[in-house]
Each structure stands twice: as C-alpha cells, then as structure tokens.
Amino acid sequence: MNYLCFSISTRDEELRGILIATLSELGLESFQEEDDALHAYHPADDFSDEQEYGMRELVGKYKLPLERSTIQAQNWNELWESNFEPILVGDFCGIRADFHPPHTEVKHEMIINPEMAFGTGHHATTYMMIELMSGLAFRDRKVLDYGCGTGILAILAHFLGASPIDAVDIEVASYENTLVNAQRNQAEDIRVLHGTLESVVDSGYSIVLANINRNVILDTLPALRKKVQSEGHLLVSGILHSDQELIERAAADAGFALELKREREGWIAMQFSRP
Secondary structure, three states, X not given: OOEEEEEEEOOOHHHHHHHHHHHHHOOOOEEEEEOXXXXXXXXXXXXXXXXXXXXXXXXXXXXXXXXXXXXXXXXXXXXXXXXXXXXXXXXXXXXXOOOOOOOOOOOEEEEOOOOOOOOOOOOHHHHHHHHHHOOOOOOOOOEEEEOOOOOHHHHHHHHOOOOOEEEEEOOHHHHHHHHHHHHHXXXXXXXXXXXXXXXXXXXXXXXXXXXXXXXXXXXXXXXXXXXXXXXXXXXXXXXXXXXXHHHHHHHHHHOOEEEEEEEEOOEEEEEEEOO
16 A cells, blocks of 8 residues: 655644644544654545645645655555654653564563554653553553554553453554554453444443544543543543643533643643542
8 A cells, every 4th residue: 555645844843733633633644753844644545635625724824835745555664664763751661663672671661563553652642641651550450542543552551450451443554553563562352443432332441541632532521431430540642732721621521530631742641530
C-alpha cells in the first residue's frame, strides 16, 4: 500500500498541536513532527475529497504552505526506522523499536513498531498517559484502552499486572498493529477489537485509557462513565490546552471528578475518578 505524505511548514509548536488535533478528526492516521514542519500520512487509496477539502481549508486558515507527495509501500518501514528514536519516560518506562538495543535502566520496556498506527510515546499525549499510569495500581485491575493506536498503553497495563485487558480502535491499521505489538511483547492476553466504543460490550472497568481527541472524548464521556466501575479511573489525553476547561466541564456533567492534570508541549492529560 502506498501512502500520501502532506508536509505543512511551521515552526510554531503549539500550532503543530492544533494541526494534529484537527487532522486526526479528519481521519489522518499518523504524524511526524520536525522543528520546522509537520508531516501527516494517510493511505493513498483511501483519501477522500472531504479530507482533501478539510486539509486545504485548514492550511488556508493559517496561511501555511502545504506539499503533497507519495511514499511507495516498500519505503514505508525505511522511513519509520530513519525517524524513530527510543524514548524514556523517567526510569519508569522505555519504548524502542525492535532494531534498537535494549534499555537497561527502566522498570518496564516495550518494543513498539509503529508502522501506520499512532502511539509510540514520542508525542506528548502518549508520554503524559504513561506518566499518569505510573501513579496508579494496575495489578489484577480490569482495563480498557479506548483508541489503542499501536497498543502501547494496553501493553504497559499488561506489564503492570492488569487483567483482563481490552483494546479497541476504529482504524484497521491500529487494530492490526496492536495485535502484532501485543505478540511482540508477549502480551497475547490482551483482547483486541476493531470498532468503536459500542463494539466493547463489556463494562465494569477499573481503569479506562482514552488517548484520542477532544471531539471523541466529548461525544463518549456519558458512555465511558457507564464503562467505568464505581471508584474507578478514566485517563484522557489528546486535549489541547485551550480545550481543557471544556473537557473538565463535560466530564463533571458526566459524573467524573478531576484528580490529576498534566501539561506538556501545549497538550493536556487528565485523570478522573468515578465517585
């Protein structure tokens, strides 16, 4: 499969965050940030006129230059390998691809090959979710990873002793990548689902992890409350700083209480409890 690469030139870090959030809502699947540009990727055979219009409207709004190119399928892995660097989240967690040497100074190490799925720990949203997870007890807790991307958070929950674990994503690439990464990390007990939150028929989760985007979180907060058991926790990320009050109000209206909040590179992650 070939991929389209849309390169948007900007040195504004906060603006790149806004672009990622908006392009995610348009259905673009993967992103790479550089100091002076954002690169967004999508399968060439599945890019719609509506997505094209939305992207043109977005860059026009901010008066940003946009370049479009095609990446041949055989070059995709080479592209990721050339740009994928290992990540450390303190001494708690290390994330690397299978072609990197092992980390020896962390409590937990994951091997994540991202391919076309989002969630390697590089982006602030995933990094903060891992930080919040480090402060919760997962042993023998029932966990849902909603919008699992590469499966990184579900796999970390496995390492932390959670059981059972469900992971769901609407994107086929994410579903498939989570299956591969779970096997790669010997976490085959994770039940991976392809679909929306409605595809998850179970409930009574002690912890729900939702690293998605503002609109999906807002739309599903009432349904997520039904999934979280009493005294359980909901962790959300993918929220721009400018949207934090909106999310806080909506979460309170849905019956959640804010416990912790983190901010990194213009993004917000929040930990809620269900009283």
